Amino acid sequence: MRDLLRLAAHARHYLAIFDNDDGRPIYLGRSKRLGTADQRIVLHARDIGCTFPGCGKPGYLCQAHHRTEWHEGGHTDVDQLTLVCEPHHRLAGTTTADWSAIAAPPGHRRAGRTQWVPPAHYDLHRKPRLNHFHHPGEYLTPSGQSDASA
Template sequence: DLIRLAEQAYHYLVVYRKHTAEPLYLGRTKRLASKAQRLLLYHRDRGCTRPGCTQAACHCQAHHAEPSWNNGGLTDAPTLALGCGPDNRLAEMGWTTSIDHDTGRTHWHPPPLMDTGGDTLNHHFHPEEFLDPPGEDNPCQNA
């Protein structure tokens, strides 16, 4: 009976963060993000990742950003992003998301007919992106 049941199961290795029992990589064994994954998303994304949205992290859901759950997405920390309820459902209406693996930031791409060439990143929770980098040619830092 056990072998018969196991042939239908998804077999994945669970990787834990350092010496805790908090999994960050769940594969397709679970659809919902774990507590540790949500804490990581709160720190990294700070709020909804769709451009123009100002919903704080505490009002967001874990979104399978790359690829979506319906397209085989995994519940692994690097492939998740925060999205408020209405924005998370945009994935069902043709919106796609991708993750810049250098920065960890999530890009939202509208359906082709709605694409006006706007910014694909939400800068609301990352105002430091608009600051000049520290350096000698920055007159405000030398004052």
């Protein structure tokens, strides 16, 4: 998949990759700011609801948020977006006084999931946090394992 995306990097407006068997989109990237209906379907399947830690809002009450802010060069590709409710969306920003969304890195137990980095006044260490509310199976993780461990 990475090689395919790298080879198609010259595409400017639209990149869609479909499943060969049933034709469903498995990747949809756009160069426009607003996410499409298809991207929201993929976000809903991955995130289920608001990704902000502790929030229980369902996906149909959420907005698509760029993990890397649009005005900072973020792309409107489904792997760069996350669901967040309006009140928590207002907390997002690019300074150390704002919350910021990042993807859990490769090797992380929840790789690709959205982690929220708190502002410095909330947590001096700015430790990334996941929302487990919409993924109840994660509550069964043995207590010796943390989400920060890979």
